[in-house]
Amino acid sequence: MKTKFFIIICCILLLLSIDLSSALAANPANINVTVTIQNLSVNATGPMAFGTVVVGSATVSTAASTVTNDGNVTETYSLNLTNPGGWTAVQAIPAAEQYCLSARFNTTQPASGTFTYVDHALSTTSTACSATQFAGDQTGLSVPATQTRSLWLKFEAPSSTTVTTQQTIAVTITASAG
Amino acid sequence: MKITRNVIFICFILLLLINTPFKAKAGGLSTQLGEVVIENLQIGHTYNLKKLVNLQLIVTNTSDYAVELKMEVLSPDKSELRQEAEPIPDPSWVKLSQALFKLIPNEKAISDIRLSIPDNDRYLGKKYQVTIWSHTLAGSGGGMFLAYGLKSRIIFTLDKVRQAKSEAVTSSDARVDFKLKPEEIFLEKVELGRVYDVEKNAGIVLKVTNPNEREQIFKLQSLKVKNSMATLVEEYQDAPDTSYLKFSENRFVLPPKGTKTIKIYLNFPQKKEYSGKKYMFIIHALAEGEKVTTGVYSRLYASIK
Numbered sequence: 001m002k003t004k005f006f007i008i009i010c011c012i013l014l015l016l017s018i019d020l021s022s023a024l025a026a027n028p029a030n031i032n033v034t035v036t037i038q039n040l041s042v043n044a045t046g047p048m049a050f051g052t053v054v055v056g057s058a059t060v061s062t063a064a065s066t067v068t069n070d071g072n073v074t075e076t077y078s079l080n081l082t083n084p085g086g087w088t089a090v091q092a093i094p095a096a097e098q099y100c101l102s103a104r105f106n107t108t109q110p111a112s113g114t115f116t117y118v119d120h121a122l123s124t125t126s127t128a129c130s131a132t133q134f135a136g137d138q139t140g141l142s143v144p145a146t147q148t149r150s151l152w153l154k155f156e157a158p159s160s161t162t163v164t165t166q167q168t169i170a171v172t173i174t175a176s177a178g
Numbered sequence: 179m180k181i182t183r184n185v186i187f188i189c190f191i192l193l194l195l196i197n198t199p200f201k202a203k204a205g206g207l208s209t210q211l212g213e214v215v216i217e218n219l220q221i222g223h224t225y226n227l228k229k230l231v232n233l234q235l236i237v238t239n240t241s242d243y244a245v246e247l248k249m250e251v252l253s254p255d256k257s258e259l260r261q262e263a264e265p266i267p268d269p270s271w272v273k274l275s276q277a278l279f280k281l282i283p284n285e286k287a288i289s290d291i292r293l294s295i296p297d298n299d300r301y302l303g304k305k306y307q308v309t310i311w312s313h314t315l316a317g318s319g320g321g322m323f324l325a326y327g328l329k330s331r332i333i334f335t336l337d338k339v340r341q342a343k344s345e346a347v348t349s350s351d352a353r354v355d356f357k358l359k360p361e362e363i364f365l366e367k368v369e370l371g372r373v374y375d376v377e378k379n380a381g382i383v384l385k386v387t388n389p390n391e392r393e394q395i396f397k398l399q400s401l402k403v404k405n406s407m408a409t410l411v412e413e414y415q416d417a418p419d420t421s422y423l424k425f426s427e428n429r430f431v432l433p434p435k436g437t438k439t440i441k442i443y444l445n446f447p448q449k450k451e452y453s454g455k456k457y458m459f460i461i462h463a464l465a466e467g468e469k470v471t472t473g474v475y476s477r478l479y480a481s482i483k
Contacts, residue, residue: 029218029337031347033231033354034462034473036407037212037331038361043240045204046324065324070240072361073212073477074411078329082316126311126327128257142412145362153322170316174327176258177212178409 041071042175048153056159060112064150067105067173069143075175077140077149079103080126084167087158091121100156101169105129105149106136115154126174142178205241206326207312213331214354215261215407220337220346222297228290229349231472235274235289235330237312239281245326246315247279247287254309254331260409263307263333271295272308272332287312295336303338307331333407347469354472356394357387358463363442363478370482371448377441384425384440384476386463388432394465396432398425398440401460408475414458422446423459423478444480456481 044067053059069075081101083089090098102120104110115121119132127133129140138149153171214233219225227233239245251272253265266272275290291310295301313327363382368374377383388394400423403410410416417423426441442461446452461476 031219031230031350031470032215032217032473033227033233033352033470034215034217034407034475035211035213035233035354036215036475038210038358038474039208040210040212040328040330041206041208041240042326042328043204043206044324044326048322048324068206070206071208071212074362078327082325128255155322168316168323170323170325172313172325172327174311174313174329176329177331178260178411 037073037177039072040075040175040177041069042075042077042173043068043070044151044173048171053155053157055157055161058112058154058156060109061153061155062109064106064109064152067140067149067151069145069147069175071175072145073177074142074144076128076142076178078126078128078174078176079122079134079140080124080172080174081122082170082172083124084169086161086163086165086167089123091117091123094156094158096160097158097163099158101171102154102156103134103171104136104152104154105134105138105140106152107138107150110136110152112154120154122171126172203241203243205243205245205314205324207237207247207314207328208240209235209237209312209328209330210355211235211330213260213333216332216334218337219293219295219334220341221295221299221301222340222343223346223348224292224294225348226290226292231350231352231354231470233291233354235291235310235312237287237328239283239285239287241326242283244280244282247281248313248315249274249277249287249289250311250313252309252311254307258309258329258331259307260331261305261333261407263305266306266308269308272310274310291332293332293334299340301336302340303336305333305335307333350467350470352465352467352470352472353390354474355389356396356463356465356472356474357385357389358461358474358476359385359387361476363476365444365478365480367483368444368446368480370446370452372445374444375441376444382442384442384461385437386432386440387437388435391434393434394432395429396438397429397464397466399428399462399464400424401462403458403460406460406462406475408460408477411458411477411479414456414479417457417459418452420459423461442478446482452482454482
């Protein structure tokens with residue numbers, strides 16, 4: 001009888017100790033706020049210069065945009081475009097009312113044939129640079145602070161168009177840390 | 179008919195591309211908020227980061243011309259996720275006090291960030307990431323324009339336990355806008371078996387600035403990347419031992435608006451395994467508060483001789 005009573009007491013004590021430890025573990029934690037990256041900054045020269053472009057032709061810009069990481073941390077760039085009202089960007093040979101705009105980081109003007117649709121064609125979705133994406137002999141991946149890159153564009157005109165008003169195409173260069 | 183259409187098209191293209199002003203202009207944006215990590219938020223609460231730690235999203239137009247700027251809250255792409263965080267379940271948890279701005283050169287866009295966590299137990303203990311994309315908008319007129327953008331990362335964890343509503347901290351006098359400079363330190367040809375004085379060898383010292391109107395105690399500590407909120411940089415290994423990185427002072431008091439200069443020393447022992455390697459350390463400056471602790475990171479990269 002005494003043994004049974006002793007076991008019950010032990011069980012109650014055990015349960016109490018479990019309750020007590022879980023109550024301690026449930027203490028809410030203090031809030032910690034850490035700024036891990038300061039001073040993100042990007043600078044570039046533009047707009048991009050093209051020569052004469054005719055229907056169905058492809059042209060590489062005649063001057064590069066110099067993109068500078070003027071922040072204090074390593075940055076990776078992402079690129080995207082904004083379509084003009086009358087045309088749609090494609091990542092293939094453009095048909096009527098379509099165009100393809102490609103981007104490549106390179107020290108000198110790249111030949112037209114060095115751009116590929118898979119690696120260099122821009123879309124409206126912001127796409128991060130990688131060892132291959134938008135890469136030439138330079139990349140927009142992990143660019144150290146103060147370093148510059150030369151960005152070249154290739155414009156492939158629509159095969160035909162009925163658009164008669166002037167259009168605007170914007171290429172956005174976005175920097176993020178890392 | 180076809181010839182006429184092609185003539186019109188060529189004229190149009192000429193307008194589009196040649197009419198573009200070719201004089202190169204410099205454009206850009208900058209922000210102090212590259213990445214912030216907030217730990218132990220409570221479910222069922224709304225946090226205004228300005229009230230919590232005096233943190234706002236401030237973006238400066240560094241272009242030499244006026245721009246229109248838009249701030250957008252986005253769920254990050256998988257490739258953008260850091261520190262094993264999940265994408266925020268709903269970007270509408272984050273609200274900005276203002277999202278559209280017209281900025282003249284050097285003008286700043288300032289927006290409060292408000293983070294509302296739904297009152298649902300399934301979010302307890304979770305870690306989420308959200309992106310705020312600040313970008314310029316295309317100008318008017320025809321041609322090929324460059325626009326600029328910055329992606330600020332906010333990573334936050336939710337406490338594993340629910341706190342009584344009355345006890346939850348949603349505001350404090352803590353500030354996370356104190357300065358720790360430089361943000362990155364690169365050291366080359368660090369010799370093993372001797373103390374490397376960073377000021378003597380590289381001309382670099384740490385500077386901590388207290389922006390407060392009151393006195394503040396600061397602490398400095400060296401961290402391994404794996405014990406921090408930072409991400410290891412490619413080509414570098416994590417610091418083998420945090421005791422190899424020392425400071426002239428680890429704890430100090432700064433008067434209002436005061437700045438302290440701290441010397442840094444690296445002391446790698448003479449071990450063959452370190453020779454020719456590259457190591458990354460995190461320097462963590464902390465301002466301790468009663469309920470809210472704030473911190474800022476700097477990164478030190480050491481290439482061993």
